Amino acid sequence: MTALTLSTSAAPGLRADAIVIGVAKGTKGPVVAPGAEAVDKAYDGKLAGVLETLGASGAEGELTKLPAPAGFKAPIVVAVGLGAEPDAKSEDEGYDAEALRKAAGVAARALAGSKKAAFALPIDGPGAVGAIGEGVLLGAYSFDVYKDSAKDARAKNGKAPLAEAALLGGKPRDAAHKGALARAVAVAEELNRSRDLINMPPNDLDPAAFAAEAQAAAKEHGLKVQVLDEKALTKGGYGGILGVGGGSAAAPRLVKLSYTHPKADKHLAFVGKGITYDSGGISLKPAGHNETMKCDMSGAAAVFAAVVAAARLGLEVNVTGWLALAENMPSGSATRPGDVLRMFSGKTVEVLNTDAEGRLVLADALWAASQEKPDAIVDVATLTGAMMLALGSRTFGVMANDDAFRSTVHEAAEEVGEPAWPMPLPEHLRKGMESQVADIANMGERMGGGLVAGLFLREFVGEGITWAHLDIAGPAFNEGGPFGYTPKGGTGSAVRTLVRLAELTAAGELG
Numbered sequence: 001m002t003a004l005t006l007s008t009s010a011a012p013g014l015r016a017d018a019i020v021i022g023v024a025k026g027t028k029g030p031v032v033a034p035g036a037e038a039v040d041k042a043y044d045g046k047l048a049g050v051l052e053t054l055g056a057s058g059a060e061g062e063l064t065k066l067p068a069p070a071g072f073k074a075p076i077v078v079a080v081g082l083g084a085e086p087d088a089k090s091e092d093e094g095y096d097a098e099a100l101r102k103a104a105g106v107a108a109r110a111l112a113g114s115k116k117a118a119f120a121l122p123i124d125g126p127g128a129v130g131a132i133g134e135g136v137l138l139g140a141y142s143f144d145v146y147k148d149s150a151k152d153a154r155a156k157n158g159k160a161p162l163a164e165a166a167l168l169g170g171k172p173r174d175a176a177h178k179g180a181l182a183r184a185v186a187v188a189e190e191l192n193r194s195r196d197l198i199n200m201p202p203n204d205l206d207p208a209a210f211a212a213e214a215q216a217a218a219k220e221h222g223l224k225v226q227v228l229d230e231k232a233l234t235k236g237g238y239g240g241i242l243g244v245g246g247g248s249a250a251a252p253r254l255v256k257l258s259y260t261h262p263k264a265d266k267h268l269a270f271v272g273k274g275i276t277y278d279s280g281g282i283s284l285k286p287a288g289h290n291e292t293m294k295c296d297m298s299g300a301a302a303v304f305a306a307v308v309a310a311a312r313l314g315l316e317v318n319v320t321g322w323l324a325l326a327e328n329m330p331s332g333s334a335t336r337p338g339d340v341l342r343m344f345s346g347k348t349v350e351v352l353n354t355d356a357e358g359r360l361v362l363a364d365a366l367w368a369a370s371q372e373k374p375d376a377i378v379d380v381a382t383l384t385g386a387m388m389l390a391l392g393s394r395t396f397g398v399m400a401n402d403d404a405f406r407s408t409v410h411e412a413a414e415e416v417g418e419p420a421w422p423m424p425l426p427e428h429l430r431k432g433m434e435s436q437v438a439d440i441a442n443m444g445e446r447m448g449g450g451l452v453a454g455l456f457l458r459e460f461v462g463e464g465i466t467w468a469h470l471d472i473a474g475p476a477f478n479e480g481g482p483f484g485y486t487p488k489g490g491t492g493s494a495v496r497t498l499v500r501l502a503e504l505t506a507a508g509e510l511g
């Protein structure tokens with residue numbers, strides 16, 4: 001990963017491959033953002049005009065390269081768009097954290113192949129340091145372990161990620177600045193780890209391999225880990241996880257990963273859907289719908305990353321992560337449409353469509369999590385195509401059995417720069433899941449399919465436990481081109497929201 005430092009150096013004398021500056025959209029054209037004063041001065045204060053001539057407007061995502069002024073050690077200046085210039089008259093003047101995160105990400109991505117870049121973006125406090133740090137580390141991400149001999153491949157057709165970034169204007173001796181940077185590093189490293197897991201091909205990341213990753217991380221970070229294999233799941237009566245995993249040659253697992261703090265008085269449980277590959281099972285997905293289904297373990301990857309990040313940050317809260325891992329495959333031992341599963345909770349489920357498998361593994365994990373009576377449960381899942389149709393590919397849906405908690409989760413997401421939107425759980429949709437033979441069917445009305453799935457999950461949350469459900473089917477995997485600090489492929493959706501929720505709980509701000 002890119003090495004980050006806080007630097008008090010002045011831009012002109014800095015030995016680097018590039019100086020990154022911010023340009024914002026002013027009312028009368030582009031304006032150079034604070035932090036780049038030395039660069040602007042070297043252009044005789046005419047940098048904004050130069051940028052405008054080069055076609056820059058200051059729009060988000062925009063990137064303009066220009067030669068550095070005479071006397072600068074770095075050869076080029078990279079100007080990245082910050083969007084609208086903040087209103088000096090408004091209360092919270094200063095650049096929005098997400099604008100800084102995106103701009104830093106755009107620059108880091110464009111600087112792949114470079115050794116060192118200096119970031120002269122506006123820093124008005126620790127919040128900006130954290131945002132720029134996260135943007136750099138997330139934007140510089142690349143997944144190339146499968147490129148034949150990664151080193152040669154990089155030299156031939158790809159570029160190594162930016163090796164080093166110095167944040168100018170960051171205060172290396174200021175505890176708040178250092179703390180913000182350390183938080184950014186811990187969160188981004190774990191988030192990038194979740195991206196690696198998502199991008200890993202399903203022939204290499206089956207449930208057992210995923211569980212082994214959790215065991216290794218637990219050892220490294222002093223977490224408690226418990227892995228239920230097929231035998232233990234059978235003995236425990238986890239009919240949902242076994243029913244989904246039964247068709248695969250790679251047996252399912254349920255992983256419990258626990259971080260505890262000696263002074264904690266709150267307990268959060270995170271539950272992740274971990275379908276290492278979703279073929280649809282006997283209700284097989286057609287070609288065109290299965291090529292990206294290695295991403296169906298993104299919820300489990302997010303939960304995994306968030307628990308490890310909470311541990312690395314030493315948050316004063318207990319966090320238990322539950323990874324419901326299975327591969328959904330068709331075979332002679334697979335669950336058939338029409339089968340009835342007896343779930344861990346004791347309820348029976350008629351499986352009408354084996355492609356609605358996420359809710360089955362989650363049901364068992366939610367019930368397992370409920371047995372510990374945590375203060376709240378949050379599950380994360382690439383659950384329904386319907387949620388993608390509703391919210392598009394960048395926004396996740398938030399459902400909950402408690403209005404206040406749904407708002408808390410939504411606000412936490414917004415705070416960390418993750419687009420999210422509240423969705424309802426309309427009671428009338430429960431009827432569609434009535435089964436002739438079992439307590440409930442795993443399918444209901446097609447309309448509102450994302451909400452139907454949420455209603456199904458709600459039945460497996462223990463009585464009186466506050467619960468929220470994040471359907472990340474849209475944002476988990478980026479099939480388009482990279483944007484901001486988001487790469488193609490696995491994105492690490494929901495990791496930062498979960499970490500924020502753990503922080504809020506630790507700070508006693510979660511009821």
Ligand code: BES
Binds near residue numbers: 355356357383388
């Ligand atoms: N993993 C899919 C949902 C999904 C679709 C995630 C596209 C990411 C991108 C899930 O298991 C699924 O197949 N859901 C079905 C449910 C239906 C059969 C009730 C769906 O959404 O079509």
Ligand code: MN
Binds near residue numbers: 356358
């Ligand atoms: Mn499915």
Ligand code: ZN
Binds near residue numbers: 275278355357358382
């Ligand atoms: Zn699925």
